[in-house]
Amino acid sequence: MKVAFIGTGSMGSLLIEAFLRSGALHPHYICASNRSPQKAELLAKRHPGLRVTGSNAEAANGSQIIFLCVKPLDYLAVIDELAGIVDERQIVVSITSPVQIRMLEERIPSKIAKIIPSITHSALSGASLCIYGSRILPEDRLLLEQLISSISIPMSIRETETRIASDIASCGPAFIAFILQQWAEAASRLTGIGRAEAISLGAEMLYGTGKLLTEGGFTPEELQRRVAVPGGVTAEGIAVLDSGLSRVFSSLIEATHRKYDEDLVKLDGLFNPPSGGTADREERA
């Protein structure tokens, strides 16, 4: 099976390398193209056999699955390039949340899926968010999920839930890393523990907590009950978090959704230039 990756920036490269590391894909079956070819050529150097093409059309030609790993505002240019090249048997996968499946189905005849990845896939873990277009058949879904499950846990979501699900699964690693950084800096400032030591302790704790919440079968509530012994110190800390955090997460969700709305308006203008409908604004969660 030939698989193409258009855009080999941060996420395109990460996906290629994760698929190679998992053994799901072999370099000989991968075609990659990028606006500045150097990035794709670096990948080819690291993974002999991986083919870098001079154009996106060349990468897509004959590929069974085509991952589009460019930023939202670069989609239209790529889609227009592919329009006369791809056919109804090929599967085009968008990895970006604001580009609506409908926008792609209107412009190209291929089967369309949206699979939103996460940086956690470079550790062969984390959830990938899967949304399938109207032309995707059960066997296409099986093929995609077989591939993506080599590097992640595929989870089907509704397209209207893309923003909030992606906030948690894809932006989440950055949010949690920020919290850990702040915690470690406060710990270092107030107690003198080394920042690096505090971060190592926190990282191991996050790894173990993730395992307990997944394979360990704990719910967040059970985990808190087990750790916060009556009359102990954890309960004191949870009371502080309780008084401060609920507002923080509401503001966070408002901020990401506001930015998403702005992206939808820009995309709407790009994909429907003259009359410019606003239907996409209704499509977010």
Ligand SMILES: NC(=O)C1=CN([C@@H]2O[C@H](COP(=O)(O)OP(=O)(O)OC[C@H]3O[C@@H](n4cnc5c(N)ncnc54)[C@H](O)[C@@H]3O)[C@@H](O)[C@H]2O)C=CC1
């Ligand atoms: N970084 C992350 O953790 C996640 C990113 N995403 C989504 O992935 C998409 C890509 O993000 P990154 O990889 O971080 O961005 P990036 O900027 O690192 O990579 C985008 C690549 O696309 C290339 N490109 C732009 N226009 C092109 C064209 N016409 N033809 C070929 N290549 C072209 C650029 O040269 C660049 O290498 C974004 O839409 C982002 O929302 C989704 C989930 C997680």
Ligand SMILES: O=C(O)[C@@H]1CCC=N1
């Ligand atoms: O920051 C961003 O826009 C992308 C989307 C999900 C994770 N990173």
